[in-house]
Amino acid sequence: MIVDTHLHLNTDDYKDDLDAVIARAKKAGVKKMIVIGMDEESSLRAIQIAEKHEGVYASVGLHPGYVEKGNSAFVHELVSHEKVVGVGETGLDFYWQDENRSIQIQSFIRHIEYAMDYDLPLIIHTRNSFQEAYDCLLPYKGRVRGVFHCFSSTAEDAKKAVELGFYIGVDGPITFKNPKLILDVVKEIPLEHLLVETDSPYLTPMPYRGRRNEPQYLVEVVKHIARIKNVSVETVKQVTTQQAHHLFKLGGLDDEI
Numbered sequence: 001m002i003v004d005t006h007l008h009l010n011t012d013d014y015k016d017d018l019d020a021v022i023a024r025a026k027k028a029g030v031k032k033m034i035v036i037g038m039d040e041e042s043s044l045r046a047i048q049i050a051e052k053h054e055g056v057y058a059s060v061g062l063h064p065g066y067v068e069k070g071n072s073a074f075v076h077e078l079v080s081h082e083k084v085v086g087v088g089e090t091g092l093d094f095y096w097q098d099e100n101r102s103i104q105i106q107s108f109i110r111h112i113e114y115a116m117d118y119d120l121p122l123i124i125h126t127r128n129s130f131q132e133a134y135d136c137l138l139p140y141k142g143r144v145r146g147v148f149h150c151f152s153s154t155a156e157d158a159k160k161a162v163e164l165g166f167y168i169g170v171d172g173p174i175t176f177k178n179p180k181l182i183l184d185v186v187k188e189i190p191l192e193h194l195l196v197e198t199d200s201p202y203l204t205p206m207p208y209r210g211r212r213n214e215p216q217y218l219v220e221v222v223k224h225i226a227r228i229k230n231v232s233v234e235t236v237k238q239v240t241t242q243q244a245h246h247l248f249k250l251g252g253l254d255d256e257i
């Protein structure tokens, strides 16, 4: 089995065929998936989907792209739900939005504290902002765990993330023609610190690019990691699945693989 540790089945892209998408994923071995909230509405929707489907979990948080539209007080209301396994996605995005850095940083720090208070992993988005996110996390080192999802910085930065105790999330871009930075990251960072994810409906891996992404395509990401690290597909599945269970405390692994 594999775990898709980051996807957005809570968007309108799946409003017509959500059940079929989940069924196809399970058939492809993606037995568990974590639906990620980006604001209050999508966090609630993530919980609703998780309630309805076995093996589907939710995270709640306010994405840095939405910090101007509301605050993250809802996280406090929703985190104790039994199917909520993470706080996020949160983080900093200085690629799309640069003029509101201080609001993003405030929101990120608030999420770090939620993660700590509720003992849940933090799901971090960074874009052109690794160093700033690292600086926010450093004072909390050892007290908060999580994943830098869809890692897009250098191998050097990935090492710093690992030193903080965080996992590195790898998705579709590793399958692209010129994977650039993420190729070095996957080469340099041991498998023991990687997680796999699709970020569906975005970042569709090759050879399906151009279509809506689906969790069933996670296998393509796994295959590429196996090839780059010169290990079997089975090994990548096993190691990343164990790590996903460990980080998100999904439970029940022994009966299932």
Ligand SMILES: [Zn+2]
Pocket: 006, 007, 008, 036, 089, 199
């Ligand atoms: Zn995401």
